[in-house]
Amino acid sequence: MDRFTLKKLINMISQREISSAELVSTYLDRIKKYDHSLNSFLTLNEESAREQSLIADKVIQAGNYSSLTGIPYASKDIFCTKGIRTTCASKMLENFIPPYDSTIIDRIKSSGAILMGKTNMDEFAMGSSNETSYFGPVQNPWNLERSPGGSSGGSAAAVASGIIPIALGTDTGGSIRQPAAFTGITGLKPTYGRCSRYGMIAFASSLDQAGLLALTAEDISIFLEVMSGFDPLDSTSVEQDVPKYSDLIDSSIEGRTVGIPKEFFNDSLDSESQKLLDQGIAIYEKLGAKIIEISLPNIGYSVPTYYVVASAECSSNLARYDGIRYGYRDDDIEDLDDLYRTNRQIGFGDEVKRRIMTGTYVLSAGYYDAYYLKAQKVRQLISNDFEEAFKKVDLIVGPTTQSPAFKIGEKIDDPVSMYMNDIYTISSNLAGLPALSHPIGLIDNLPIGMQLIAPHFEESRLLNFCNLFQQETDYHMQQPQAFLDVRH
Amino acid sequence: MTIKKSDINHICDLSKLRVGDNEIITFTKQISDILNMIQELEEADTKGIKPMAHPMNMSQRLRNDVPLSNNDRDLYQDNAMDSEDGFYKVPKVID
Secondary structure, three states: OOOOOHHHHHHHHHOOOOOHHHHHHHHHHHHHHHHHHOOOEEEEOHHHHHHHHHHHHHHHHHOOOOOOOOOEEEEEOOEOEOOEOOOOOOHHHOOOOOOOOOHHHHHHHHHOOEEEEEEOOOHHHOOOOOOOOOOOOOOEOOEOOEOOOOOOHHHHHHHHHOOOOEEEEEOOOOOOHHHHHHHOOEEEEOOOOOEOOOOEOOOOOOOOOEEEEEOOHHHHHHHHHHHEOOOOOOOOOOOOOOOOHHHOOOOOOOOOEEEEEHHHOOOOOOHHHHHHHHHHHHHHHHOOOEEEEEOOOOHHHHHHHHHHHHHHHHHHHHHHOOOOOOOOOOOOOOOHHHHHHHHHHHHOOHHHHHHHHHHHHHHOOOOHHHHHHHHHHHHHHHHHHHHHHHHHOOEEEEEOOOOOOOEOOOOOOOHHHHHHHHOOOHHHHHOOOOEEEEEEEEEOOEEEEEEEEOOOOOHHHHHHHHHHHHHHOOHHHOOOHHHHHHHO | OOOOHHHHHHHHHHHOOOOOOOOHHHHHHHHHHHHHHHHHHHHOOOOOOOOOOOOOOOOOOOOOOOOOOOOOHHHHHOOOOOEEOOEEOOOOOOO
8 A cells, every 4th residue: 555645645535535533543543553662642632633533524524624624643742732731742841731722733723634642852842863852762663773863753753654644843953854854754844934933832932943744745735835824923923925835846847956065065974875865966957957066155153053042042941941830840849949940950851951051151141242142143154155055046955964863872972963963954944944854765774865945935946846856756655664564 | 162060050050950969070071062062163254244133134023012801810820830819829038
């Protein structure tokens, strides 16, 4: 049986080949049967999902339904869901029940899609391996000893294994694209401001953006239309019309220019990955794109710039967790200072503490100019590099990661080595650009991804290029061996 | 750049964190490593460049200052471990 893309499920529902109740039941069974080896779900929304599927079937019977009515999806556990526990994979929020829905969850609900559960992630989205989760790491379906990447590791593993057709993620420095690459699926980080951040638990507010993980660009285009658009509740949301992405994915790319940044192809990229990237670039050339070499001279500063900006914003955003209004509260408290410190000592894991400490340091008296202000200036240089590049090319193509998925435990004790994982993905967050990762083959049975970066609000270009690539190839339909029977 | 245990203690005071005696050596080394990595930024030539605070250099949009009638205090306080009569309770601050 073919992989079940979202598009295929939509067709099956509209042709009455399957009911929403059957679909929801099938996916719930899959999650229960297979997720014990992945740990990709933190909370299942079983009862509500079954109820909603019965309502969806009535709506479908009545003929007044939209394309997503009755379709199951999952959300990273960073989006507030009214009445459903939202933990951010932290002990701090282990028992937090949001009193409202995030705008994105609300919009998807209005489209008729059904939330099946909340997926595991790095704690507060801080991590590149899913190992910082309070609820334990997620395993990569291609090799259970390997990391699925992070921070949207649960969403990635769930989609790649076939236990959910599509999932929400967030991307602050690569947290959608890197796990998509490590698990052989497609992941999109939209332009900063494209999707509302209201109700999406904040890590680094000038970098965080909601996006999607799915099997194909076509599937992402269908969901993105529903999620995107201006939201008065998010002051950084941008007032700009949302294109009908799914209508634009088949356009010819004949004569479009693709830039290959020479700085992305250096010693830190392994040679096997390089070979697959060359093959991938050749496919875009075959599709009619013109390939030219470009330079992003300041791109080497991306990782240090990011770890100043992101840590500073993290230390500020996470100051709200005091254990008084919500979050972990310890019983054994002496005074107010002890209350803050004890709740935060027990409620936060080590990586979150490291980022708060780094952020506090770079913002503290005497260091602000040398670190934070300097990083903001370098951020502008990086952004200028992209602006110059997009005067010459329509799209930038490069690696998503330096190598295939690493082993769980391999990098967790060396934060700087872990941070270097994001070397290719971070720059588009700093510049607010949309970027996508799609699979381009396997090395030793582990997937490799290719990254596409476009100018602001050109998500349709990314999806168009990727869709044509996926019409030409079948890397996106390759399945992890251990989960081959998931679809039968 | 090497930072000392006393620096970590100072950062913890500022950010209301607490680090156990057995963890402080590890944190001191790791934060030093991170700051060393960040130090690379010194090499970048940023003469005449303005700091970038927003990825698209947009200014903050403000909503009109109109009072709203909804009050969800009780709903929000459901998540508090200790509240009474609409107030959040904390240990005594002033004797």
